[in-house]
Amino acid sequence: MSAGADTGLSKGAQREKNRVTVASLAAAVCLTAAKLAAGLATGSLGLLAEAAHSALDTVASVITFFSVRVAGRPADENHPYGHGRVENLSAVVQGVLLLGTAAWVLSESIGRIFFEPVAVQVSVWAFVVMGVSVAVDLWRSRMLYRVARRHGSRALEADALNFRADMFSSSVVIIGLALSAYGASVGGGGWFLERADAFAALLVGLFILGKAGQLAMRSVNVLLDLAPVELQGRISRGAESVSGVVETRRVRLRESGHRKFADIVVSVPRTVSAAEAHGISERVEETVRYIDGRTESVVHVEPVATEAETMAEAIHGIAQEMGFRTHHERVQRAGGSYEATLHVEVDPALTLGEAHERASGLGDEIRRQEPRIARVNSHIEVAEPDPEERERVDADHPELVEEIRRAVAGSGTEASCHEVRLYRHKGPEDAETGALDAVLHCDFPPRMGVGEVHLRTEHVERTLRAGLPALEQVVIHAEPAAG
Structure with a gap:
């Protein structure tokens, strides 16, 4: 993840979340008012419990309304992971409010069942209100759950589960009202029918209690970083x-x-x-x-370290781990053991004693990690300095260029040079010695193995440096011959 990544929601997603929370809030207010009016008119504890439940839903919807706005803010300097946990915190608050509601409903229902039974005056409007409540909760739960799944919103998911569960509690209240109405029509109907509404409220309270605990625990687990x-x-x-x-x-x-x-x-x-x-x-x-x-x-x-690495690769890896730059790592068998050679680059400011001590420490570590290697020979050289400036001078030395071409052609390596470049460094000492660097682009048979080409290029380099003392460095770029 790149630093400073924006973990906020897109504007379209935020607008959709805002729209469904407003719709849910409006529905909660209307249902609360209707249930409260019907509960007061009939004296039904089930209806009053549902009114209290809907009132808490209204508060929860308000909390969700604000939490999704805060959670949608992008990450900032003080909140590098964004503000998304506001939704989890709001879900905890909703759970606590539901626990309070459940406690009140359970207390009232137990009182009416065992101590002070209350007669319920059931009317058709009570059934109408609860039927509308079931339909509205079904609509709200589907709407919120769809948006919650699309955008991964814990707060909206909590609301959706809440309203889906409300359909069950509303159905229980409807059954309780129906039993109370039946009991009244037959002249009492016995102990249970007289208290059917209170039993319905008891079930609603237990249901709210379980749902509140589940909601709160899920969100608390997120806040405590419980890993999925x-x-x-x-x-x-x-x-x-x-x-x-x-x-x-x-x-x-x-x-x-x-x-x-x-x-x-x-x-x-x-x-x-x-x-x-x-x-x-x-x-x-x-x-x-x-x-x-x-x-x-x-x-x-x-x-x-892996089993697939060669001993030369292991030496290079060990050197990297110890902070060394190395190259030309080679391992050869010497008798019954192995002997390693490598080039170690060091700071040019070091003394020979300091550089040797560092190289010896690297050799000790290589032998410790690779017991098969009995001896480590290191060539100490200074780290490559910053690039030096040099000028191209092959146009000033046409005779030398032709000599190089003839030497390559006569080296017995099947190589031919199609380009020769000569360079001179701009330092005063280079001007005095006249030393030059040569870069050759040479053609080799395309089917020749790379290992064989390497041996032949090395032979050409030795031949040129031996026969042409003016060349200080020779670099050969091998290319497959056309045709």
């Missing part, structure tokens, strides 16, 4: 499937509103370059986005 284990495992397996990844060492997940954030540690062969390691980390991030489009990841790469 199933997604964690999928990300771990997905990262290991990326080419170049040796293993997934750690996956840490956290949620924030509609987003998830993953910190992933993977190991890669220590022989890969920094650019290759970066490419592997980007492929892991792409894999995570494919697994879960709402998860943003930061990938940390750790180098490790």
Whole structure:
């Protein structure tokens, strides 16, 4: 994930979330008023419990209305992961409010069942109000759940589950009212029918209690960074499937509103370059986005030794781990053991004693990690300085250019030069010595093996430096001959 990534919602998504929360709020206000009026008119505790429940839904809708606006804000300096957890916090508040409502409903229902039964005056309007309530809750739950799934909103999902559950509680109240009406029509109908409305309220209270606990716990778990284990495992397996990844060492997940954030540690062969390691980390991030489009990841790469690496690659990897720049690593068999040679670049400001001590320490570490290597021979050289300025001078030395062409053609390597460039460094000492660098573009048979071409280019370089003392450095660029 790039630094400073905007974890807010798009404007279109935010408008859609705002629209459904306003619609839900308006419906909650209307239902609360209707249930309260019907409950007071009939004396039904079930209706009053539903009115209280709807009133809490209204408060919850207000909380959701504001929380989705805050959660939609993009990340800033003080909130690098965005403001999404406001939705989780609002869901906790909703759960606490529902617990309070459940406690009141349970207390009243138990009182009416065992201590002070209250006669309920059932009317047709009570059934009409509750029937409308079921239809409105069905509409609200579908609308909110669809938008919650589309945009990963915890607050809207909480509201959707809340209203879906309200349909059950409203149905229970309707059954209680029907039993109370039947009891009244037959002249009492016994102990249970006289208290059917209170029993319905008791069921509603228990239902609200369970729903509130579930809602609060889910949101608290998010706020406490409880990791989604199933997604964690999928990300771990997905990262290991990326080419170049040796293993997934750690996956840490956290949620924030509609987003998830993953910190992933993977190991890669220590022989890969920094650019290759970066490419592997980007492929892991792409894999995570494919697994879960709402998860943003930061990938940390750790180098490790692998069984597939050669001893020369192992030497290069060990040197990199110790902060050395090396090249020309070679391992050869000497008797019953192996002997390694390598070029070690050091700071030119070091003394020979300091450079030798560093190179010796590298050799000790190589032998420790690779016990098969009995001896390490290091060639100490200064690190490549900043590029020096030089001028092209082959036009001033046509005779030397022709000599080089003839020497290459007569070297017995099947090579021919189609381009020769000569350069002179601009330092005063170079002007005095007249030393030149030569860059040759030479053609070789296209079917010749690379190893053979390398040997032949080395032979050409030795031949030129031996026969033409004016050449200080010779670089040969091998190309396949046309035709």
